[in-house]
Structures are given as structure tokens and as C-alpha cells.
Amino acid sequence: GAVVSQHPSWVICKSGTSVKIECRSLDFQATTMFWYRQFPKQSLMLMATSNEGSKATYEQGVEKDKFLINHASLTLSTLTVTSAHPEDSSFYICSARGRQAAYNSPLHFGNGTRLTVT
Amino acid sequence: QKEVEQDPGPLSVPEGAIVSLNCTYSNSAFQYFMWYRQYSRKGPELLMYTYSSGNKEDGRFTAQVDKSSKYISLFIRDSQPSDSATYLCAMSSNYGGATNKLIFGTGTLLAVQP
Numbered sequence: 457g458a459v460v461s462q463h464p465s466w467v468i469c470k471s472g473t474s475v476k477i478e479c480r481s482l483d484f485q486a487t488t489m490f491w492y493r494q495f496p497k498q499s500l501m502l503m504a505t506s507n508e509g510s511k512a513t514y515e516q517g518v519e520k521d522k523f524l525i526n527h528a529s530l531t532l533s534t535l536t537v538t539s540a541h542p543e544d545s546s547f548y549i550c551s552a553r554g555r556q557a558a559y560n561s562p563l564h565f566g567n568g569t570r571l572t573v574t
Numbered sequence: 575q576k577e578v579e580q581d582p583g584p585l586s587v588p589e590g591a592i593v594s595l596n597c598t599y600s601n602s603a604f605q606y607f608m609w610y611r612q613y614s615r616k617g618p619e620l621l622m623y624t625y626s627s628g629n630k631e632d633g634r635f636t637a638q639v640d641k642s643s644k645y646i647s648l649f650i651r652d653s654q655p656s657d658s659a660t661y662l663c664a665m666s667s668n669y670g671g672a673t674n675k676l677i678f679g680t681g682t683l684l685a686v687q688p
Contacts, residue, residue: 462617490675497582499662499680500618549617563676565610565617 459483460552462566469540469573477535477569479550485530486552490563491523494547506533540573547571577601580663580679589688593650597663597679600644604665604677607639609648612660612681621661622648653686660684 459482469475479489487508492500504520506512506527514520522544524536533552537544547570551563580597587593595609606625610618622637624630624646630637636649646665650657663679 460617497683499580499678502675505675547615551617564620567617568615570615 460486460550460564460566462550462569464569465567466570467572469571471541471573472539474536474538475540475571477537477548477550477571479533479535479552479566481531481552481554484552484554486533486554487530488553489527489533490551490553491525491533491535492549492551494549494568496547500549503535537571540571542573545571545573575600577677578663578665578679581682582680584683584685586685586687587653589653589655589686591653591686593653593657593684593686595648595650595661595663595682595684597646597665598644599646599665599677601665601667601677602641602644603667605641606666607637607646608664608676609635609637610662610664611657612662614659618662653684655686655688658685 461480461482463478489506491503493503494500502515503518504512504514504525506525508527508530512525522538527533547568549568551565578599609622611621612618624637624639627639627641634651638647660681660683662681664676666674666676
């Protein structure tokens with residue numbers, strides 16, 4: 457149980473274009489999803505927390521207009537990197553917490569999306 | 575000072591060795607402790623989940639939590655080359671409800687040599 461699927465696994469885009477990453481909970485309803493970014497040999501840095509049907513909460517230093525998060529259903533959240541630049545190249549990972557899960561339950565992660573901006 | 579400190583390694587051990595991985599933390603509100611394993615270019619996979627102080631064993635893995643010292647450990651017995659990965663500690667408090675966040679260590683890169 458608690459399978460989280462992320463798509464695409466790898467994307468290359470040109471500078472100035474936008475890229476959308478999808479995160480789906482396959483066997484449970486995810487009321488809360490978390491988006492992380494991970495640079496090479498570094499830990500996961502939380503970017504934002506999204507709750508189904510409401511606006512995402514962004515961590516300090518994360519531009520909400522650049523990283524658009526939509527959590528329109530209980531099984532899907534999307535992260536759109538707008539006007540991407542080479543410094544946005546990173547590994548983006550989502551995780552989800554289910555409706556029935558306790559607030560202190562561990563998170564289950566997707567397999568990540570490697571974004572390369574040329 | 576970071577909330578969670580973890581030696582990034584790399585740590586290289588021979589096959590069959592006992593591996594000890596550790597994290598220290600500064601926030602006394604943390605009560606839930608996790609260890610994740612992350613293979614290259616993959617998402618983290620949950621290995622162990624513990625609450626408060628004590629030990630928990632699952633197969634070759636043992637997690638220890640010492641809240642008085644703000645120190646957690648993961649032991650891997652009879653290590654295998656397939657254990658080669660980055661190991662991340664993570665922890666959380668009681669606060670925030672459903673949006674309760676995990677705070678991660680930097681991860682320790684482990685290489686088990688055959």
C-alpha cells in the first residue's frame with residue numbers, strides 16, 4: 457500500500473519554458489502532499505505543502521509564482537516550474553499523506569523527477 | 575546550527591560488516607524518527623519508523639533512539655553490496671496536524687564492497 461507515482465521521471469527543457477510534474481497516489485487518497493527538491497549529494501529540502509482543494513504553503517525562500525502547485529484532487533498534485541532556468545535543474549520528489557494516516561505517520565515518496573534545464 | 579546533523583560520508587565497508595549510521599538533532603520536540611534508504615536517482619524508501627526512545631529491530635536493521643542525548647542510530651548487520659545507497663534520517667514533532675513536516679539529515683552515502 458501507500459504507493460506514490462511521479463511522472464515524468466526525467467525531463468529536459470530549454471531555458472524559459474515551463475515544465476509540469478505530476479504526483480499521484482495510486483492506492484489511497486492523499487489529503488496532503490509535500491514537494492521536495494534535492495541537489496546532488498544534498499538532502500531533501502521541503503519546497504511546499506499542499507492540501508487538496510486549498511492553496512499550497514511554501515517554505516521560506518521558495519518563489520510561489522515560479523513553482524506553481526495544484527492539488528485539485530485527492531489523488532493528484534502537480535508542480536509546474538515556470539520560466540525554467542539552468543539553476544532550477546534538480547531532482548524533484550513528491551510525497552503524500554493519506555486521509556486516514558496520522559499526522560505523525562511516515563511519508564511515502566515518489567521516485568522523483570530529474571529536471572535538466574539547458 | 576542545523577536541526578539535524580548527519581555525517582555525509584562516504585562510508586565504505588566490506589561485505590558482512592556491521593554498519594553504524596548516526597544522526598544528532600537539536601529540537602527536543604522531535605518525537606518520531608525515521609530512516610530512509612535512497613538509491614541513486616530514486617525516491618527515498620522508508621526503512622524504519624520509531625517513536626520516542628528505545629530500540630526497534632527489523633531483520634538485519636536495528637534503529638535506536640536516545641532522546642536524552644538527541645542521538646539516533648541505524649545498525650545494519652551482515653551488510654550486503656545491495657545495501658549500498660544513501661541513508662537519510664528524518665524526524666518530526668507533534669505539531670502541524672496533517673501538514674506535519676519531516677526534517678531530513680543530509681544523508682550518509684554507504685558503499686558495501688564485495
